Amino acid sequence: MDSTQRIRAILSFVRAADTGSFAAAARSLDISSAAVSKNVASLERALGVRLMNRTTRTLTLTSEGTAFLKQARIALSALDAAVDSVAARRVEPSGRVRISTSAAFGRDQLMPALPGLLARHPALSFEVDFDDRRIDLVQEGYDMALRGGQILDSALVSRPVCRLNMALVAAPAYLERHGVPRSVADLMQHRLIARRFLGGRISAWAFRGPEGSIESFEPEAAVVTVSAPEASVQAALSGLGIAQVGVHHAWPHLQVGALKVVLGDCHHPGTYEMALQYPHRALLAPRVRATIEFLLDAFVRDEALHVPLDALRAYLA
Structure with missing residues (x-):
């Protein structure tokens, strides 16, 4: 397999892996599905290993195919960079x-x-x-x-x-009325604001436990449950309770004193x-x-x- 054939075969393999089918890869490359299949088969023969398992409906990478895909992406990215470095100067x-x-x-x-x-x-x-x-x-x-x-x-x-990073926050007015929680157990006595993901799952709050463990807290008895992160911030600003929010959402409100951080010594910022x-x-x-x-x-x-x-x-x- 010469260099031109090798690049064509690698492109067909990567595009098939990305799109999940030879037909979709063919459309994106503007060639026939048969040509994509032939290119991938030629690549497998040249390498001496099977890269993909085919069925009538799906393509599944073998372990060798997964390893080769990672290296192929690096090689193609290098080619992209070479082309773009020239094109960017004139276009x-x-x-x-x-x-x-x-x-x-x-x-x-x-x-x-x-x-x-x-x-x-x-x-x-x-x-x-x-x-x-x-x-x-x-x-x-x-x-x-x-x-x-x-x-x-x-x-x-x-x-x-x-x-x-996540943080637990509440409005100063709320904390004045209900007190500042000093432990995770104290949260059971507070009004909580929960976030529900699109799939229906409630976002858990994480806390540092003994010996580096991470303990999960489910705000199940929330006074308000919202689906949007910015709504959690708004609910906290309105004094409805304590919310877990992204630091980047809370930052401007923290700076002007509209929100305060609670349980910062034990709350885990998440991953x-x-x-x-x-x-x-x-x-x-x-x-x-x-x-x-x-x-x-x-x-x-x-x-x-x-x-x-x-x-x-x-x-x-």
Whole structure:
């Protein structure tokens, strides 16, 4: 297999792994499904191992295929970088960029970054969907997504944005009326604000236990249950009770004294993170690459996204 055939075969394999079928890979590469199947089979013969198990409906990577896919992505990314480094010098990024983001992060972090991005690249335009559901970037035609939570390994490129640390907060007026909790057990005597995920599960609160253990607390008897993180902040600001919220949501309200941190000495900030994700592509369009790099730089400079946990001590009740 010469170099040209090898690259064609690797592209077919990676695209089939990303899309889950030879037919979908063929459409994205503008070749026939049979050509994709032939390319992958040729690659397997050249390597001497099976990379995919095929059925009439699904493709499943073998362990060798998973290992090869990881290295193939690195190689294709290097080729992308080489091409884009030349193209970027002669082509002004232009065209529409489709972005999926949560409502809260889109409003507070993404939208404020767009004016600077458009000032730098005026030929760009954006279609932004504010949707907390988990979407399929490839199947639904998005260029990128901003996702928060526990980011799982996937066929997408994930660029870290920040840790999404959590804190327990309440309004000073609420704490004056009901007192400041000093232990997890005290929470049973307080009004709690819970968050329900889209799947129906209530978000648990985590606390540091003895010898480094993590103990879970379920705010089951909540006075208010909401589905949006920004609604948890609003409920706390209104004095309805104690809420677990993202530090980046609470930060401006902590700074002006509208919220106070409670149980900061034992509450665990969680393991959530925010990532910018996009599909692996052989040629990442200049419009997409320019958007990714600008947004990542803007998010690095967003103070609310990078509040040190030690800084919360100044706002303890």
